[in-house]
Amino acid sequence: MAAVTKSGLDKNNKYDRQLRLWGDHGQSALESARVCLINATATGTEILKNLILPGIGSFTIIDEHKVQGEDVGNNFFLSKESIGSSRARTATELLSELNEDVSGDFIEESPSNLIENNPDFFASFTIVIATNMDEKSLLQLGELLWNLHVPLLICRCYGFIGYIRLVVKEHNVIESHPDSTHEDLRLDRPIPAFVTLCDSLDMSSMNKKDHSHTPWLIVLYKYLQQWKDSHGGELPKIYKEKSQLKELIRNGVLKNKDGVPEDEENFDEAVRNVNTALHPTSVPSDVQKLFKDPACLNLTSESRPFWILTRAVKDFVEHEGKGALPVRGTIPDMTSDSERYIKLQSVYRDQAAKDVSDVTRRVHKLLQELGQNPCSISEKDIKTFCRNSAFLRVIRCRSLKDEYNPETANVTLIGQHLEDEDGDDVVFYTLLRSVDKFYEKYNHYPGYYTQQVESDITELKACLSKLLQDWSLSSTVKDDYIHEMCRYGASELHTISAYIGGVAAQEAIKMITGQFLPINNTYIYNAMKQSSTTLDL
Amino acid sequence: MAVTWSGRWNHVRKVTERTGPFAHPDFEPSTETLQFLQEVCHILVIGAGGLGCELLKDLALLGIRNIDVIDMDTIDVSNLNRQFLFRPKDVGKTKAETAANFINLRIPGCNVTAHFAKIQDFDASFYRKFHIIVCGLDSIIARRWINGMLISMLSYEDGELDQSSIIPMVDGGTEGFKGNARVILPGMTACVDCTLDLYPPQVNFPLCTIAHTPRLPEHCIEYVRILLWPKEEPFGAGVAIDGDDPAHVSWILEKSQERANEYNISGITYRLTQGVVKRIIPAVASTNAVIAAACATEVFKLATSCCQPLNNYMNFTDIEGVYTYTFEAEKKDDCVACSQKPQNISFCESDKLQDILTYLLESTTYQMKSPSITTAINGKNRTLYMQSVKSIEEKTRANLKKSLAELELCSGQELYVADPTTPSSLTFILQMGTKME
Numbered sequence: 001m002a003a004v005t006k007s008g009l010d011k012n013n014k015y016d017r018q019l020r021l022w023g024d025h026g027q028s029a030l031e032s033a034r035v036c037l038i039n040a041t042a043t044g045t046e047i048l049k050n051l052i053l054p055g056i057g058s059f060t061i062i063d064e065h066k067v068q069g070e071d072v073g074n075n076f077f078l079s080k081e082s083i084g085s086s087r088a089r090t091a092t093e094l095l096s097e098l099n100e101d102v103s104g105d106f107i108e109e110s111p112s113n114l115i116e117n118n119p120d121f122f123a124s125f126t127i128v129i130a131t132n133m134d135e136k137s138l139l140q141l142g143e144l145l146w147n148l149h150v151p152l153l154i155c156r157c158y159g160f161i162g163y164i165r166l167v168v169k170e171h172n173v174i175e176s177h178p179d180s181t182h183e184d185l186r187l188d189r190p191i192p193a194f195v196t197l198c199d200s201l202d203m204s205s206m207n208k209k210d211h212s213h214t215p216w217l218i219v220l221y222k223y224l225q226q227w228k229d230s231h232g233g234e235l236p237k238i239y240k241e242k243s244q245l246k247e248l249i250r251n252g253v254l255k256n257k258d259g260v261p262e263d264e265e266n267f268d269e270a271v272r273n274v275n276t277a278l279h280p281t282s283v284p285s286d287v288q289k290l291f292k293d294p295a296c297l298n299l300t301s302e303s304r305p306f307w308i309l310t311r312a313v314k315d316f317v318e319h320e321g322k323g324a325l326p327v328r329g330t331i332p333d334m335t336s337d338s339e340r341y342i343k344l345q346s347v348y349r350d351q352a353a354k355d356v357s358d359v360t361r362r363v364h365k366l367l368q369e370l371g372q373n374p375c376s377i378s379e380k381d382i383k384t385f386c387r388n389s390a391f392l393r394v395i396r397c398r399s400l401k402d403e404y405n406p407e408t409a410n411v412t413l414i415g416q417h418l419e420d421e422d423g424d425d426v427v428f429y430t431l432l433r434s435v436d437k438f439y440e441k442y443n444h445y446p447g448y449y450t451q452q453v454e455s456d457i458t459e460l461k462a463c464l465s466k467l468l469q470d471w472s473l474s475s476t477v478k479d480d481y482i483h484e485m486c487r488y489g490a491s492e493l494h495t496i497s498a499y500i501g502g503v504a505a506q507e508a509i510k511m512i513t514g515q516f517l518p519i520n521n522t523y524i525y526n527a528m529k530q531s532s533t534t535l536d537l
Numbered sequence: 538m539a540v541t542w543s544g545r546w547n548h549v550r551k552v553t554e555r556t557g558p559f560a561h562p563d564f565e566p567s568t569e570t571l572q573f574l575q576e577v578c579h580i581l582v583i584g585a586g587g588l589g590c591e592l593l594k595d596l597a598l599l600g601i602r603n604i605d606v607i608d609m610d611t612i613d614v615s616n617l618n619r620q621f622l623f624r625p626k627d628v629g630k631t632k633a634e635t636a637a638n639f640i641n642l643r644i645p646g647c648n649v650t651a652h653f654a655k656i657q658d659f660d661a662s663f664y665r666k667f668h669i670i671v672c673g674l675d676s677i678i679a680r681r682w683i684n685g686m687l688i689s690m691l692s693y694e695d696g697e698l699d700q701s702s703i704i705p706m707v708d709g710g711t712e713g714f715k716g717n718a719r720v721i722l723p724g725m726t727a728c729v730d731c732t733l734d735l736y737p738p739q740v741n742f743p744l745c746t747i748a749h750t751p752r753l754p755e756h757c758i759e760y761v762r763i764l765l766w767p768k769e770e771p772f773g774a775g776v777a778i779d780g781d782d783p784a785h786v787s788w789i790l791e792k793s794q795e796r797a798n799e800y801n802i803s804g805i806t807y808r809l810t811q812g813v814v815k816r817i818i819p820a821v822a823s824t825n826a827v828i829a830a831a832c833a834t835e836v837f838k839l840a841t842s843c844c845q846p847l848n849n850y851m852n853f854t855d856i857e858g859v860y861t862y863t864f865e866a867e868k869k870d871d872c873v874a875c876s877q878k879p880q881n882i883s884f885c886e887s888d889k890l891q892d893i894l895t896y897l898l899e900s901t902t903y904q905m906k907s908p909s910i911t912t913a914i915n916g917k918n919r920t921l922y923m924q925s926v927k928s929i930e931e932k933t934r935a936n937l938k939k940s941l942a943e944l945e946l947c948s949g950q951e952l953y954v955a956d957p958t959t960p961s962s963l964t965f966i967l968q969m970g971t972k973m974e
Contacts, residue, residue, distance in 0.1 A: 007625045012808075013614045020812065020819040021713055042598075046826065053618055053822040069544030076594050080542055080645060098621055159552065160834075160844065179856050213750065333753055338800040341752040453555070480558035487557035491548040494598035495834040498591065502826030506714070506855050509823070516714070517857045527834050528559050528844050530718070530851045532861040 006100040018054050026513040027055065031101075033126040033512045035059045038111050038141075040091035042492050043157045044131040045077040046501025048091075051508060052098045059095070060125075061106040062114065063088035074494045112137045115144055122150055127508050129153045135404075135436045142167055142400030151511050152400075155504045158435070159488025161428045162500040162525035165537075166507060166518055167400055170295075172306040173393040174385055175515040184328035184348075184390070187221060187277050188235060191327065193347045198222060203252075211254055212262065215336040215344050216269035220277055223249050223270070235278060242278065246271045265335040281324050283317060287392055291317070301370050305377045308370070309385045310392065312362040316355070326355035326386040356386045397521040403537045406470040410537050417535070418475035425526045425533045427477055430467060431485045437463040447489030457486045496527050540645035546571055549600050552843045561842040570841050574600040575646070578840050581667040582606045583656060583683060585632040587820055588673025588709050590622045591829030593636055596671075597644040599837050604640075605667070607652040607659075608633040613781065619822040656683055657960070661690050664704065669836050671707040673829065675818075677729075677736050678906055680708060681874070681958040684721070684729035688875050689961050691724045698724045705839050709832040713819040716828035719850040719866065720835050723875060726849050727866035730874035734901050735866075739816070754804040757796040758813040761789045780815035789814060827853055873903060873963060882952075883968040886942040890921055893967075894937065897954065905956040912952050914945055925955070941969065 005011055012019070019027055033056045037044045040063045048059055065071075067082045067090055075091075082090035088106035096104045107114070111133065114121050122128060128145055130138065130152065138154065145152045151168040186194070198221050203211060227236060227245055236245045249270050253261045283291075290296060291314040295307045317325060329352025331345055360382050367374045385392075402408040417426035438446050438460055446456035461482050468475060503523065510518045524533045553570040578601055582592050585608035596604055610632050612623045622639040623632070633651035640649045652659075656679060664670070664686055674680050684706065692702040706721040708729070721728055746752070747759045766778055771788050779785050790810045797805050811817065831851060838846045850866045853859075871878045884893060890910070897905045909923040921936050921944065923929040936944060948969040953962040 005625070009614050009617075009625055014617050016615045016618075016808070016811075017817070017820040018618050020808070020817070021821060049621060050822040050826050053621055055618075069542045070547035072542070073545040074548045074598055076598060076643065079643070080540075083542065097624070100625065177856060179854070335746075336752060337750050338752055338802070341750075342801045345752075447551070447555075450555075484557040484559055487551065487555045489551045489555075491551035493548055493552065493834075495595050495830045495837065498595055498830035498833070499827050502823040502828075502830065503855060503859055505826070506821075506823040507859075516855075519858045523859050527831075530831060530834075530847045530861065530863050532859060534858050534860075 015055060022509075022513050022515050026515055029513045030055055030509065031057050033057050034124060035508065036062065036122065036125040036128040038062045038128065038130040039065070039132045040075070040077070040087045041071075041131045042075040042494055042497035043155050043500055043504075044129065045075055045091050045095060046497045047129055047131075047155060047504045047508070048095055049077070049098060050501055050505030052095055052102045052104075054509065055099060056102055056512070058103040058105075059092075060104070061088045061092050061095075062109060062111055063091070063106065064108055064110045064113075074492055074497065076494075110137075111141060115140050119144055119148075123148050125150055127151045127153060127511050129155065129504065129508065131155050134439060136440070139400055139404060146399050146401075153504055153508055153511075154400075155500055156432070157492050157496040157500055158432060159484070159491055159493065160496060160527040161425075161432070161488075162496050162503075162523075162527070163429070163432055164500060164504050164507065164519070164523040165400075165403075166395075166397055166511075166521045168395065168397050168511065168518075169399075171395040171511060171514075171518065172304070173395070173510075173514060173517055174306070174388050176388070176391045176393050176517045177515060178391055181391070182276060182279050183330075183332055184281070184325075185217060185277055185331065186281050186324070186327065187217075187224060188280050189322075189324065190221065191347055191351045193350065194221070194344075197343060197347055208254060208262065210337070212264040212266055213335065213337040213340070214266055215334050215341055216266050216273060217277070217331065217334065217344060218340075219249065219252070219266060219270040220273065223252065236274075242274055246274050249274070269334055283323075283325055284390055287325070287390060290314075290392055290394060293394070299366065299370055301372060303370060303372075305381065308363060308366050308372075309359075309377065309382065312359050312366055313386065313389050315362050316359050320358045321355070325389045326359055327352045328387055328390065329353070352386070356383050359386055393517055395518055395520045398537065406472075409471060411471040411473055413535060413537070414471065415473045415475055418473065418477065425524045425529075425531060426535065427481050428526065429522065429524055429537070430464065430477065431460075431481055434460060434464040434467050435485060435490070437467060445490035447486035449489075453486050453489070457482055460486060493527075496525070499525060499527065546600055549574075553841055559844060561838075561845050564842040564844075570843070571600055574840060575602045577603075578669075579603045579605075579667050580836060580840075581664070581670045582673065583670065583679075584608055584673035584675070585620075585622075585636040585651075586610070586616065586673060586675065587619045587822075587825040588711065588829045588832070589632070590620045590636055591826055592671055592673055592709075592833055593622070593640045593649060595830055595833030596836060597640055597647040597649075599833065601836075601840070602647050604647070604649045605652060606633050606637055606649055607654055607656055608636070609653065609655045619820060619825055621822070656686075661686065665690060667704060669705050669707065669839055671709070671832055671836050673709055673832075675710075677904075678958050680729050682960055684723070685874055685959040685961065687721075687723040688728065693877075700725075707832045707835045707839070709828040711820065711824045711828050713821070714824055714856045715852075715854045716824050717850065717852045718828050718831040718835065718847065720839070720847045721849070725868070727868045728872060728875040731869040731872045732850075732866045733904055736904075738901075738904075751796065751800050751802060754793070754797055754802055754806075754809055755813050757793040757800070757802060757805060758789065758810050760796055761792040762814055765792055778814060780811060786811050786814060824853075824855070827855075874959065880963065880965045881968050882965050883970065884941060885970055887940050889938055889940055890944060891937040893941075893952075894922065897956075904958070905954070906958055908954050908956045910952050910954050911962075912946065912950060921952075923955075941967070 035051055035056050037048050040061050065087045066084055067078050067087045072078045072080050077091045077094040086108050088108050092104045092106040154165040156163050198218050236242045253264045253267045255261050290310050296310045299311055329349050331348050363377055363382055364374055417424045435445055446460040447453045507518050510516045519534050520536055522535050522537045554566050556564055556566040580601055582589055585606050612627050612630055612632055614628055622636045627635050631653040633653050637649035637651035641647055687704050687706055692699045703722055709718045742759055747756055751757050790807055794805045835847050838844045848865050851861055851863045853861045873880050897903050897908045907924040909925055910921040912919055920933055922933045950967040952965045952967055955962045
């Protein structure tokens with residue numbers, strides 16, 4: 001990553017607030033990304049804005065349309081002077097002003113033309129974002145990108161409704177950064193060096209200062225041993241037993257000469273952490289699934305690093321790990337003197353390093369066996385993978401083809417949602433599909449023309465009925481929703497575009513950086529209720 | 538005459554000139570709604586930063602023309618990753634004016650008036666001009682202040698709230714990939730202080746950890762910031778730390794590294810050092826876009842009634858998929874800001890004034906920042922302790938160690954408390970007992 005921007009600003013400074021979220025390596029991935037936007041609608045330009053500002057490498061806008069009066073009305077990146085000229089050109093110019101280090105260009109052509117005449121054009125993009133495409137062209141594009149392994153993000157805004165669909169065959173996430181995680185402390189199967197450290201400390205002979213500055217992790221371990229000794233080597237499992245253990249710990253607090261318990265913060269922490277620290281060490285189910293995945297079990301010379309690493313860790317778990325993942329290597333802060341905390345921390349760090357070297361040996365052996373370059377997976381990558389091994393995730397989206405084909409459509413799920421009495425937002429998905437059917441027939445969206453709103457309602461209802469029929473669903477959709485869709489008349493309110501612009505841009509960033517977990521695979525936003533729904537269609 | 542062109546407001550007009558089954562019961566579709574938005578509606582945007590830039594764009598593109606924006610800051614390089622109305626050449630200029638100029642130029646007919654000022658520089662006569670106030674603030678203190686100001690502007694007749702005195706406040710906040718948007722109808726729905734427990738307390742490490750048992754790199758940095766800097770005054774007597782001055786940060790980095798080496802602690806970096814010193818909160822364009830858009834949509838709903846507004850609090854996060862949670866925050870029956878109920882606090886005669894101060898600072902209900910307390914004894918105003926004026930602080934500091942009895946305070950005594958979190962003094966009634974609990 002170059003250190004300064006084109007005008008000489010320090011990039012570490014400019015991007016500081018986001019580097020704290022995805023790191024320098026995430027930023028590098030962004031700066032190498034090539035993003036394609038189809039149609040410079042308000043939704044499209046808002047999404048691009050939120051990708052250009054954080055510094056994607058480049059963008060290309062494909063849009064054959066000329067700027068119209070109503071386009072300028074809801075789009076920050078078009079001007080009234082541009083009415084009649086290329087929408088792609090104007091949007092590219094005004095968007096490019098947002099970040100001097102991002103290059104942008106445009107193509108004034110319909111995506112269908114490109115798909116038919118120059119399909120490889122799309123192969124070089126990191127991700128394609130499509131807005132306002134008709135169903136037929138969208139399915140064409142979906143098929144092409146599916147085969148090219150290029151992720152596709154479909155976004156549209158319709159009245160007060162926003163919609164996003166992610167289409168990607170497979171996406172691997174190593175750094176998912178989950179919001180809340182269990183610590184990896186291994187109290188149920190302690191690290192040998194941890195046991196040695198604890199055994200070297202005799203709490204009964206400590207002075208007051210050392211006693212109250214002994215890390216809770218060590219305190220808890222010692223009382224656990226006491227417990228085990230009097231309970232046949234078993235750990236506390238049920239609520240009653242854990243309460244008894246907590247009582248045992250509380251009684252261990254030093255008392256002054258009047259028998260009043262001293263203030264020992266570390267003992268309070270030990271008691272507070274009994275429940276979570278006794279959480280058994282295990283391989284999370286999401287990760288177990290990966291271990292059983294064919295991509296992990298059947299490695300080939302084409303296998304990607306993610307699966308080779310997964311396999312190496314799986315084999316580690318089954319051998320050196322004795323059923324556990326590589327140790328994460330971090331411990332939470334806790335009341336303690338500096339020296340013993342650092343010693344304790346080192347125990348976990350050292351074990352993590354040892355596990356990493358075991359995994360590394362396995363990675364190199366696998367690479368060799370597969371005839372792949374032994375340097376293709378770096379030390380740093382192996383270390384990151386091990387540290388995040390409990391949080392690995394894989395997304396595989398269903399194709400657009402499967403979603404749109406009535407025989408493979410997820411009709412059971414749709415039906416369930418439509419039956420929901422509480423007014424579920426999935427009804428708007430069915431309506432968006434219906435207005436597309438309407439458009440196919442009449443070449444305009446229902447309610448677009450004010451004079452026709454009433455007659456469009458009837459026609460839209462017919463389109464909806466046909467769709468439900470195709471899906472073999474007997475569900476009914478209240479007339480209210482059909483009326484509301486015709487009220488919207490395909491209007492694209494700026495604030496709905498701005499909202500979807502933010503959500504979709506972050507989904508694109510997740511795909512580009514490989515960090516954080518993307519949706520799988522559909523997101524519906526209802527600005528009337530300020531509600532969100534995610535579902536797998 | 539406003540600049541316009543054919544079709545400009547087609548998108549907006551479909552929801553303002555047509556009704557639907559989910560519109561607000563009071564809604565009447567009309568061409569006058571757009572006219573109201575453009576000619577009459579007057580909105581105040583507080584903050585021209587991450588949320589503010591987005592809010593200005595969003596409101597302008599919904600047809601609102603009369604917008605005021607307040608911001609007390611100037612533009613910094615680190616703003617450029619999301620505050621899109623600013624360019625590298627604008628670094629150093631005021632945010633309010635730069636943002637207003639950009640919007641006015643890009644959106645013909647829009648008239649944003651900039652105020653390079655603090656919200657505390659204005660009084661009720663200023664705030665009364667607006668139909669709706671929308672906030673993109675980065676401080677809880679500021680939120681509470683404007684919340685208090687709008688509450689102070691409410692009028693009651695025979696104990697009944699005069700609804701026409703309500704100015705709705707839409708408030709947005711973001712932090713990394715999380716954010717929230719809420720709609721407050723002062724006097725009617727939950728206000729900022731009603732839900733103070735929703736705001737997580739700031740992480741402050743215990744002083745004994747910083748001074749004696751550092752374990753994390755952050756502890757080392759805080760040691761330099763809190764203890765070493767005041768002692769060594771490396772850039773001159775009385776020179777405070779400027780987190781934006783690379784020389785200051787580098788000095789702190791160096792000293793932090795020395796301390797870390799002493800204790801075998803690793804992980805000190807420039808980025809971490811600056812983050813701790815400035816209490817930096819990570820920020821990206823996308824989250825700000827989402828929350829500002831939700832807020833602007835609510836402003837639009839409140840101004841036009843085209844749709845039911847949010848009732849009344851929405852949380853957003855997109856770390857794992859995309860998730861929002863909407864709920865109705867409850868108005869607190871005895872809220873210190875909006876309930877008009879007297880706040881009773883209980884202490885013993887033998888408690889010190891400092892105990893009352895500590896309580897006001899630490900209680901989750903009040904979370905005050907630097908309260909000043911006055912009272913009336915025998916009809917005369919007496920300042921018990923005041924922090925805001927240095928000379929008075931020095932004079933009244935001794936009172937902190939005195940007992941409430943010594944200070945001649947009795948049960949039922951009214952204490953008037955001023956604090957940065959509120960524009961007007963709050964009244965507390967002191968309930969006093971003689972026995973220790």
